[in-house]
Amino acid sequence: MTTKPRRKPGRRPKSDESLSKQEIVTAAIRILDRDGAEAFSMRNLANELKVYPTAIYWHIANRNALIAEVITKILFDLLPENFESDWREGVLGLCRNYRSRIKQHPNIAPLIGVQLVSNASLDFEMIERILSTLEKAGFKNEELRDAYNTVIAAMVGYTTQEFAMVPKESSDAWSEAMKSSIRSVDAERYPTTAGNLGVMENQSYIMRWENGAVAPLDAGFEMFIQAVVDGLEARLRR
Known part of the structure; x- marks a missing residue:
């Protein structure tokens, strides 16, 4: 007598038709x-x-394809409506929209920041609108490419670092150790760091023990994207 193979409890063998x-x-x-x-x-x-x-x-097909699908869904339709009418405000709005999505799903930040796999979630409409708007602003050829890369780096870079993963293993002990290490800075050797510790600790890169999901870096983000736009505008004037 033959017996049917046992299925794991609670698991259903969904087919390709019943699972979307x-x-x-x-x-x-x-x-x-x-x-x-x-x-x-x-x-x-x-x-x-x-x-x-x-x-x-x-x-x-595989985990990489799944990452691309996840990123595509979360980052769908990032460009603000006024992107073409005012490129400065458009770039600022794009960066703010991206950060807002990552704040809703902070654990996706490492997947975007460390893997070129995220490139598989190509959004040609977004690429075209960014390129055409920058071209109309005055960027041409290699400078258009470099300005585009600057915009994408501004959009992704600050926020990816802000929402970097906190160690899961022994996280409380790690946080306390970081806090103690930062607060034990030698004031004689590093007087500027020690003198500004009150505004720096847990609100600045390297000197923090929580990420942006708990301790957001709002003011620094606004300064950063404004500096990027100012820098692009300065290039155009040259």
Whole structure:
């Protein structure tokens, strides 16, 4: 007598017809928001959906493709309506919109900041609108390319660093150790650092123990994007 193979309790063998790509991507974002990038795997996603991994692979080829789908969904339609009418305000609005999305889903920041895989979430409409607007502003050829790269770096860079991952293992002990280390700065050797510690600690890069999800760097972000736009405008004047 032959016996049927046992299925794991609570797991349903969804087929490609009964499981949608949208359902998969939504579950992936849910895992990211709840558990962080370290728990972002196809196996964990299958457990979340209570399916076998093969049901996911009917729709999404691999983890890299899933990352691209997640980024595409979260960062959809970032450009402000006034982008073409005022390139300065348009760039500022783009950077603010991006940061706002990352604040809603802070655990996605490491996936964007450290992997070229995120390039797979190509948004040619956004690229075209940025390039055409910068070209109309006066940037041409190589300078257009460099101005475009500056805008994208401004959009992604500050926010990715602001929402960098806090260590999950022994996080409380790590935070306390960082706090103690920062506050023990030698005032004689580093007088400027010690004298400004009150405004610097946990509100500046390198000297913090919490990321932007808990301790946002709002004022620094606004200064940064304004400086980027001012710098681009100065290039045009030259």
